[in-house]
Amino acid sequence: MSDQPALILDSHKLQYHYDRVQAWEAGERIAPVSIDMALTRACGSMCSFCYAVLQEAQERANITVDHCKAFLDDCAEIGVRAVSLISDGESTLSKAYVPFIQYAASLGIDVGNATNGWEWEPDKIEAVLPHLTWVRFTVAAGKPESYASIMYKGPEHTEVFDRAMSHIRYAVELKRRLHLPVTLGIQMVLMPQWKEEILPFAQLALDLGVDYGVIKHCSDDEEGSLGVDYARYAETHERLYEAEAMSTEATKIIVKWQKIRDGDRPSYQRVYGPPFLLQISGSGLVAPSGQFFNARYAKLHIGNFTEERFIDIWKSNRYWRAMSYLASPYFDARKHMGTLPIQHYANVALDQHVKGIKKIVAPPPGEPDPLHKNFV
């Protein structure tokens, strides 16, 4: 992969959207560079690290194909550059999944997808893979029994592991056969007590032949509902270094060190990232960050794109009031939200930029773009 563009997973890519940074700083209403969303709140997994457990809003809407097409038309009109199907549900379960990806691609919007891969059969893979920029499979552990314990009902249910691996292998083979530009990776959401799963996970990434295996922290809410013990991540560092050293030319093993080290103590108080990277729930709810989806944070609920057009939500004063609230002295990320939101890297970079600690600057002319630059 040495001749390939850089794959940035442990940082932000705001410098490649410097026009938006300048406009934001000038007080203009900017379109999100990327939107992270789900097409449903449903999921067949029961991962013990799953933040979606904490993200129930007041209502759940059924997101239809028509909703999706209108949403994507609005995204194209205002200048959204990428959409990732991750958020708080398993989007492959939605009837809108295939049409969403195909229609987004036809509009020139990049699409990425994180999935458990369980309901991602060959016909679905063939329909979407040529239109996707990347796919990241949630693989909680490298050993089938551990995988089934963490992601499903217990160690005896290894059929879910076998199913996921068969679909991932099919995607790897299809990518090679059709020379598709899509990046395929697997991701382990690490809790400190699972450190013995790190090396088998890295070995699995190599065996599958995916482009990368990434290991990241586990987010938790500000009350610690998931019980993540951030102080214990230091116990995992040795294994993580060993895993990184297993990288090959074909498969990189990447650790999201910045998030693992930052843990539950962000360097910032204000949250400036959401105007650049917005999140939308599988319930249709639009909120600045997924960490505000729960009914508890209703003051930061902005609208629901199944009830009104997304472009009208984005243009509304309530959208910009919520964004400004997070950028005000009334909001403290260390107290008022969970740990390590998806905007964490952007939040750190923009906070340092605004404070003059480290300015975001446009890349020098001629510098090659990294992979997936529209996913900030």
Next chain:
Amino acid sequence: MADTRGVFIGDPWERIPTPSYWVVGSETERLLGVTKCLEWEDADVKVIRVTDDATVVLELQQELTAKDRGTFLLDIEAALKRDVDEAITVYLQPKGDRNALRRLRGIEVKNV
């Protein structure tokens, strides 16, 4: 003319307000202050609890759409900051996951 202002970025070093009136008053006085303000604002909400760190947990007495509830609650918080204590932060009661399978894990959303 339509408002086209984006995010207002003020002094990034300005400190978050800390409770003032809140820390010297008794729990009864805090509750009274909050209740009076909400009555004055004619807000159709019930106070569930007030905490030592200026958190006010409310319950909506009417169903509001996603379009309306954010503005409604930010207005209430602004009034409480203005009339009672600038450090007040408003929340609603959390909702638990409706996904039956995920619920089998037994994880519950803890209250503030």
